[in-house]
Amino acid sequence: MEVITLNGIKIKSNTVAAIGFFDGVHLAHKQLIETAIHIGKEHNLHTAIITFDIHPKSILYGLDYFYITPLERKLEIFKTFDIDTIYVVEFTKEKAVLKPHEFIDTYLQNIHTLVCGFDFKFGVRGSGNVKTLQEHDDFETIIVDEITYGGYKVGSTHIRDLINSGHVDQVYDVLGDYYSVRGKVVHGAKKGRMIGYPTANIDTGEYLVPKNGVYATMTKVKDRWYQSMSSIGHNPTLNCRVDVSVESNIFDFDEEIYGEVIEIKFIKRLRDELKFNSVEALIAKIDQDKLDTLDIFKDFK
Numbered sequence: 271m272e273v274i275t276l277n278g279i280k281i282k283s284n285t286v287a288a289i290g291f292f293d294g295v296h297l298a299h300k301q302l303i304e305t306a307i308h309i310g311k312e313h314n315l316h317t318a319i320i321t322f323d324i325h326p327k328s329i330l331y332g333l334d335y336f337y338i339t340p341l342e343r344k345l346e347i348f349k350t351f352d353i354d355t356i357y358v359v360e361f362t363k364e365k366a367v368l369k370p371h372e373f374i375d376t377y378l379q380n381i382h383t384l385v386c387g388f389d390f391k392f393g394v395r396g397s398g399n400v401k402t403l404q405e406h407d408d409f410e411t412i413i414v415d416e417i418t419y420g421g422y423k424v425g426s427t428h429i430r431d432l433i434n435s436g437h438v439d440q441v442y443d444v445l446g447d448y449y450s451v452r453g454k455v456v457h458g459a460k461k462g463r464m465i466g467y468p469t470a471n472i473d474t475g476e477y478l479v480p481k482n483g484v485y486a487t488m489t490k491v492k493d494r495w496y497q498s499m500s501s502i503g504h505n506p507t508l509n510c511r512v513d514v515s516v517e518s519n520i521f522d523f524d525e526e527i528y529g530e531v532i533e534i535k536f537i538k539r540l541r542d543e544l545k546f547n548s549v550e551a552l553i554a555k556i557d558q559d560k561l562d563t564l565d566i567f568k569d570f571k
């Protein structure tokens with residue numbers, strides 16, 4: 271599989287491509303990709319995924335945008351599929367104002383078949399939609415219908431809502447896995463070890479950070495997963511940080527890992543972050559968090 275930046279080059283002829291932003295590469299996205307693979311096999315076509323590097327909202331409103339799967343992670347998941355080429359559109363202010371037919375002329379020349387979700391939008395202010403694509407005679411457009419789960423459309427917006435509201439235990443059924451963030455271990459206030467619970471603090475970069483609070487988690491260090499509990503918040507009892515820290519106390523682990531990239535997978539939210547009147551009260555609560563976390567892992571497959 272090759273990754274190609276779609277900037278002035280044409281897509282290979284005889285290609286079936288799944289197109290989308292694909293943040294999260296969730297179950298509906300996977301269905302789109304599998305559909306393209308299936309059509310590719312049936313008609314002996316090259317298979318491809320067309321995606322974008324930066325979210326349009328980030329470009330249009332100049333906002334920091336946080337992702338379920340930043341680009342690098344998205345590409346890593348794409349590579350687990352039997353796809354020939356991944357095309358990445360470099361999104362810029364200029365690209366964001368392309369009219370739908372300009373978008374098609376710029377990126378979709380040569381395409382044999384395009385696979386997209388029923389609500390795919392493209393071109394300036396999302397003015398192009400599946401109808402625009404279907405009206406275009408040069409290629410065929412296959413539309414994958416809405417998939418719902420628990421009354422919600424399986425989509426990045428719903429998954430973002432679950433993460434933002436701390437309902438991480440509900441993410442699995444729509445994402446196909448628990449939500450996880452990766453980041454380099456950075457230095458904190460060095461108070462964790464003083465209270466008997468050292469915590470690896472990570473720089474979460476472009477990842478969407480779940481709601482502040484305490485979570486039962488799994489943490490991956492150097493290719494090995496450990497049970498863990500993690501805290502997201504301002505550490506009001508000991509540090510009162512202005513920014514949010516994401517930190518994990520890893521069970522049965524005792525190594526210095528500053529500078530390592532680790533992954534924290536969120537299994538269940540246990541509680542809100544609290545401000546305690548004493549360090550002893552904080553420690554007693556964290557002792558209880560550990561018992562609660564181990565209890566969750568008793569039933570965990």
Ligand SMILES: Cc1cc2nc3c(=O)[nH]c(=O)nc-3n(C[C@H](O)[C@H](O)[C@H](O)COP(=O)(O)O)c2cc1C
Nearest residue numbers: 458459460461462499501505506507508519543544
């Ligand atoms: C499971 C767990 C729960 C925590 N809960 C709280 C909390 O409710 N309130 C709080 O102020 N800090 C809480 N903390 C954060 C600790 O205060 C924090 O780990 C400590 O300040 C160490 O920070 P450092 O790694 O920067 O040294 C929690 C930490 C863990 C690991």
Ligand SMILES: Nc1ncnc2c1ncn2[C@@H]1O[C@H](COP(=O)(O)OP(=O)(O)O)[C@@H](O)[C@H]1O
Nearest residue numbers: 457458459460462463468469470520524526527
């Ligand atoms: N069980 C553990 N869980 C998390 N970090 C650990 C553990 N054992 C050792 N460490 C190391 O200790 C550091 C955390 O200690 P801590 O006192 O909280 O310092 P900091 O404030 O810099 O995070 C981690 O970055 C890691 O290198």
